[in-house]
Amino acid sequence: MIARRALLKAALTGGVALPVAAGLLRTAHAEDEIPMLRENDVTAKSLAYVEDAAKVDKNAFPTYKKGQDCSNCSQYIGDKGEPKGACQLVLGQYVLAKGWCKAWEAKPAQP
Numbered sequence: 244m245i246a247r248r249a250l251l252k253a254a255l256t257g258g259v260a261l262p263v264a265a266g267l268l269r270t271a272h273a274e275d276e277i278p279m280l281r282e283n284d285v286t287a288k289s290l291a292y293v294e295d296a297a298k299v300d301k302n303a304f305p306t307y308k309k310g311q312d313c314s315n316c317s318q319y320i321g322d323k324g325e326p327k328g329a330c331q332l333v334l335g336q337y338v339l340a341k342g343w344c345k346a347w348e349a350k351p352a353q354p
């Protein structure tokens with residue numbers, strides 16, 4: 244348990260590789276301890292992240308298409324149907340599955 248906590252702490256502080264960090268975030272037992280990315284956070288502002296893709300400013304982001312959200316973004320690491328998950332661009336915080344940001348890119352089709 245202590246080793247797991249140490250790994251999670253390292254993941255949250257950037258001390259381990261990104262895929263490992265994302266995996267730890269996704270599988271952590273203490274998921275409630277992992278904060279959510281909020282729209283007012285500096286990282287969120289830099290990504291123009293919104294917590295609800297339905298509220299994307301379509302004038303500011305004309306490439307946005309209805310149906311795009313974090314859950315179908317190539318950067319998202321989360322279980323299908325779960326309301327939140329890790330994003331490879333956001334260390335130490337979860338994003339909402341229904342969120343969106345300007346870095347959205349379609350998740351590759353599964354074989």
Ligand code: SF4
Nearest residue numbers: 313316318319330344
């Ligand atoms: S990169 Fe993708 S998963 Fe991450 S916040 Fe932006 S839309 Fe969501």
